[in-house]
Amino acid sequence: MSDILMREDAGGIATLTLNDPKRLNALSDEMLADLSAVLTNIAASDLRAVILRAEGRAFCAGHDLRQMQAMRQAEDGGRAAFADLFDRCTAVMTQIRDLPQPVIAEVHALATAAGCQLVASCDMAIAADHAKFGVNGVNIGLFCSTPMVALSRNIGRKRAMELLTTGEFLSAQAAADAGLINRAVPAEALQAETRALAERVASKLAAAQRIGKGAFYAQLERPLAEAYALTRDAMVANLDDADTAEGIQAFLEKRPPRWT
Numbered sequence: 001m002s003d004i005l006m007r008e009d010a011g012g013i014a015t016l017t018l019n020d021p022k023r024l025n026a027l028s029d030e031m032l033a034d035l036s037a038v039l040t041n042i043a044a045s046d047l048r049a050v051i052l053r054a055e056g057r058a059f060c061a062g063h064d065l066r067q068m069q070a071m072r073q074a075e076d077g078g079r080a081a082f083a084d085l086f087d088r089c090t091a092v093m094t095q096i097r098d099l100p101q102p103v104i105a106e107v108h109a110l111a112t113a114a115g116c117q118l119v120a121s122c123d124m125a126i127a128a129d130h131a132k133f134g135v136n137g138v139n140i141g142l143f144c145s146t147p148m149v150a151l152s153r154n155i156g157r158k159r160a161m162e163l164l165t166t167g168e169f170l171s172a173q174a175a176a177d178a179g180l181i182n183r184a185v186p187a188e189a190l191q192a193e194t195r196a197l198a199e200r201v202a203s204k205l206a207a208a209q210r211i212g213k214g215a216f217y218a219q220l221e222r223p224l225a226e227a228y229a230l231t232r233d234a235m236v237a238n239l240d241d242a243d244t245a246e247g248i249q250a251f252l253e254k255r256p257p258r259w260t
Helices: 029-043 065-073 081-099 112-119 147-151 157-166 171-178 187-202 208-221 223-239 240-250
Strands: 005-010 013-018 049-054 058-060 102-106 111-112 124-128 133-134 169-171 182-186
Touching: 005 029, 005 157, 013 029, 013 187, 029 081, 049 058, 049 187, 049 240, 058 112, 065 081, 065 112, 065 240, 081 223, 102 112, 102 187, 111 112, 112 133, 112 147, 124 187, 133 171, 147 157, 147 182, 147 223, 169 171, 182 187, 223 240
Parallel strands: 013 049, 049 102, 058 111, 102 124, 111 133, 124 182
Antiparallel strands: 005 013, 133 169
């Protein structure tokens, strides 16, 4: 595990901190690899709860767009690399869902696109009252197809579709009202509130929590694999569009896109 993901275990609770503030804690290749490794380790441990938090100006800004644009240099224009990226991201999101321990997101700031997916994939979430949430890829020409799998399993269909098609953001309170997070709290209370919830979770019988979490998702919805395979292909097809490449490049260069 590299220094872009930090871990501290105390009182039966693992606290994971996304620590790549220069890239707004993007789900880069390195971050996904670190998350996968640490989640595998935690799954086999006797820890009883997990807190997922972040440092810097954003909780998580989604995929690393510069890495994605570099993938286009391959002979197939990046299609295989894009599919592999979304498969690896799906695996991490599914690891969180399948982890025996409940996972609580502590969201101090912006969570966008796959970063919003990360929040939605956690079992619970508490956010600072100034935090914002969005699946805003459509603003640069890339519909957030894989993030919408987790999003649409948290909030109502029509609200999810509005967010996906407009690229607008939810305030923390609106996210709580929609069911994306448990509650919004003053920023100065965020860490204590999240820790208190994790301690309440960790105080219960570990075996019961593990069995109960597994049963909760087993009965709640159909398997995610089918939905993620479909949306992976949708995102790969979307990224294959020249206007999407232009939209992402324009975003990176801080200029309006020149779409055809």
